[in-house]
Amino acid sequence: MSKKWSIGAVAVLAALSLAACGNSKSASSTSSKKPTLPLSYSSKKKAISGGTLKVAEVNTAAFKGIWDNALTTNAEDTDMMQFGNEGLFAVNKDFKIVDGGAANLRLNQKAKTATIKINPKVKWSDGKPLVAQDVAYAYKVLANKGTASQYYTGSIANIQGIAAYHDGKAKDISGVQVKNKRTVVLHFKVMKPGMKTSGNGYFWETAEPYHYIKNVPFKKLASSDQVRKHPLFFGPFKLAKEVSGESVKWVPNTYYYKGTPKLKEIDMQVVSPDSIAAALKAHKYDVTFGLGSSTYGKVKNTSGYTFTGKKALAYDYLGFNLGKYDAKTGKNVMNKNAKMADPKLRQAIAYAMNIDAVEKKFSNGLGSRLTTLIPSAFSEYQDKSAKGFPLNLKKANKLLNEAGYKKGKDGYRTDKNGKKLTIHLAEMQGNSNTQAIVKNYIQQWKKVGLRVTLTNGRLLDMNNFYEKVQANSKDVDMFEAAWSLSSEPSQMDLYSETAPFNMGRFVSKKNTQLLNKMDSEKAFDTNYRVKAFKEWQNYMNKEAAYVPEVEVVQSYAVNNRVKNFSLSNASKDFNWADVQVTSNSLSK
């Protein structure tokens, strides 16, 4: 499904991962053993021909209807267009690009090229074939200043000549070469091991219908009818109708290269989180996207539904304010005298948190404590032996004593110089439980003698939060935030010396060395890369500059009349074209 880059907003993710409802009944029923949701569901009954699949997008915001990957920046649009929006490449369960998609990819380390060969059977939904020009034009859409695309990044600028095009110095992109009708060769400055994986950002994984949009000026593309009203796709379905901000209707793309889809129609509708539970109980929808864990708790026993789920490519973490970002040099600078500079203090803070208990109480069994900065969706790269920071007050106290934070008469510890120590925690508004969860952690820290207060004395609005955290404001000593990740696990964008999103500004020689190792030429050998990843995870847990907190299972309701539904990352395991229903009305 979402085998591409994830473009979920941070705020959405925070709501997603922290979302939970204090339903004590369901919390206690999910005893110590976590319910593992199946990855796939397929009804055993015989399928009918045709049928309409009803899909719900659970969201408070209306979708925007920008039907173009290079231009849209919201997760709702990506969800709403998934039925037609197929990527160029097929992937396996570890997000590695494999043969068998709309195009095949060949990397050549020596020549520093990637060759994209298009499957000659692939056609756009207007019947025109997918050609090399379509793949090449996508890079112009990305890089032209007129489109103001947010996806023009340092990684994509690794393609030769794209920067010159971006700056208006060249008419074409020299590194994107149309070799023949169905072959495109990309020329890179450097080769990266991440190029083997989908979501890497070094090349673009969708195409633009050149014949259809070539006359639309770049500046007008996002608001043009070609993108808004009658978009073209080469995936299994095509957009038939849209009610602005509410719903979309998809019908089969009869030109689909893997054969005509089985369903007659897919209707997808935005449903408010306030009413999705009632909607499921009334059997209004076949499949849900974006179901929160609190709603899951309310509906998980609804008859007629099977709940599927998979580990989200996302996690919550606790960061510490350790320095500043120097915009002039483009580098993070760590301050050795920062309040939180001592790793022992940071470790103690992590060991004092009762994350397991919080997740058990609030997440309906969907959330769990994360033990390293690599979430388990990256099963290949995650260090499964990592212990992380389980609750251990004794150890926390010991670490603080060793580091020289002495306890005063009031039960609170002073800093190393004997002065009053107050730690300011910046916390974003989440859902109704956020306040309770934060209060709980503040009490936990009090148990080990640390005085923690909220920045501004209250939860911060998302914009306010990131403004303070990114500026390394003085009234922020630590912060709880979340990342939604791309399917390529490189950690450069988040934790390197030059990454502006390394918001704690943690920098060390060892860290830089390990990060480079993970993205080095040698790391083209997956075994070598996996080893490097494990080394880095081990190191980061020792430094505790970022404490991994929670990862969640994203749940999807599937009605029992649905056949061939799967959440597997591998292209071969799931295709909307194969989905069928076994009756005209939903199973009750």
Place this chain on the structure above:
Amino acid sequence: MWKTILRRIIIMIPQIIILSVLVFILAKFMPGDPFTGSITPQTDASQLHALKVQAGLYDPWYTQYFHWVVNMFHGNFGTSYQFKEPVMAVIGVRAVNTLWLSLFTVILTYLIAIPLGLLAGRYEDTNLDRGIMFFNYVTYAIPLFVFLVLGLWLFGYVLGWFPSGGSVSLSASGFGSVFSRFYHLILPGVLTALLSTTGTVQYLRSEIVDQKHQDMVATARAKGVPERKVFSRHILRNSLLPIAAFMGYSITGLLGGSVFVEQIFTYPGMGQLFINSISNRDFSVITALVMIYGILALFGTLLSDIIMSIVDPRIRIK
């Protein structure tokens, strides 16, 4: 009177200018910017910076303000950061949705409230009056969002009489889509109207009760005017004044939209757009909406004054 109206409109100009400066500065004071919400690990900070420069977000506020005002005079409110479409196009779609829903709700509110208020006032202290007052207290006490959720649950999901969300069915076309639109309005419209009657009923009732004891009513009765005429001629007209006073606001308020209704019924309207634009710092939409609301409020007062002068001969705009 025309002279007065013209004068009032001229006075509005400085008011609108002050409003526009305030709106603009306050919007810029909000922490964050339109790009904060869409940051992912892959977002390139330098590209973000370039986009902000391109959007003019680093210019001094007066430069930005100047551009905004000049464009506004050309009917151009800028491009929405979230929707990547001209602001007027974004607002247009939602304004139509909101207008229909509000119009339906307001008409329904008056259709319910005016008879109830009249009956309660006329038959003061009878069981009928007590019944209406009880209804009034109940509607006053129930929070709108609770009532909406309950109503949606009962009529939309359990009984299945009405659609549970949206403004029109996906499969409707032609005349069917007009019908479908109306069908989608009924449940949110009726539920909101039922709870919006409180003020009108209460005002109307107490005015009628007041008017009943006026000397002119006693005189009319003494002259032998039939009771029915006393009510329709002498009492009713005077009692409608406070309601007429709010009429102007009601009309211009049609575009305001309701966040609760729109959220619960996933009905894309102005209220939802406004809230989402604020949380996503979609400056161009926020400022345009506040300006529109402000101007509508100014016209609302003017309209109310005009209506008042029509229904109340004692008030004459001089």
